[in-house]
Amino acid sequence: MNIILFGPPGSGKGTQADNIVKNFNSYKISTGDLLRVEMKKNTDLGKEIKTKIDRGSLVSDDIINNLIVKILSNMKNINGLIFDGYPRNWNQAKSLDSLIKKYNQKISCVLCLNIDIETIIKRVLGRLICTKCGLTFNKYFNPPKKEEHNCRLNYLKVRSDDSKKTIKNRIEIYNNNTLPILDYYEDQKILHKIDATGEVNKIYDEIRGIITSLET
Ligand SMILES: [Zn+2]
Secondary structure, eight states, X not given: OEEEEEOOXXXXXXXXXXXXXXXHTOEEEEHHHHHHHHHHHTOHHHHHHHHHXXXXXXXXXXXXXXXXXXXXXXXXXXXXXXXXXXXXXXXXXXXXXXXXXXXTOOEEEEEEEEOOHXXXXXXXXXXXXXXXXXXXEETTXXXXXXXXXXXXXXGEEEOTTOOHHHHHHHHHHIIIIIGGGHHHHHHTTOEEEEEOSSOHHHHHHHHHHHHHHHHO
């Protein structure tokens, strides 16, 4: 079955997408990965994408849609796709819809991870990584304990690109461009809202329950 996974940055969407792929024999599509693969292949399209990204401009919906066509038209992916972070806006949602019909497939369910902005900010800004052993912690949710981690505390660093302003900005883009698409899937009665503030494993249990109930 094909599944769309929605969630703001910091909601744990990528982790849950990986869990679904592992358990349900499916293939994850994230547009970031698709763009990277195309650039690596150094095709004309790949070169065009690289120029845009180097210039700091957004990759157009047309380019993204072309990459999605390649995946959808590949028979080995039929009805086994997890869309992670796509569609991102109305234009992409409409395009995905017509492509899905064209290749005789359907979207079985849309999962939306809900989480409040304060929790996201704590999750992302509280991230600590030990530069000595590579373990990761969170100042608020998973502080390093002496019994489990005995490197000196000055090895612990916050990720530099995680500034509050950047995160707020990304959440705002998600709220403005992506959230409005959910109504469309709600009307089709395939939208499932999931509380993503709790533990990763419990959230996945809920997701697995929903997908399993669709399979039977
Ligand atoms: Zn360490």
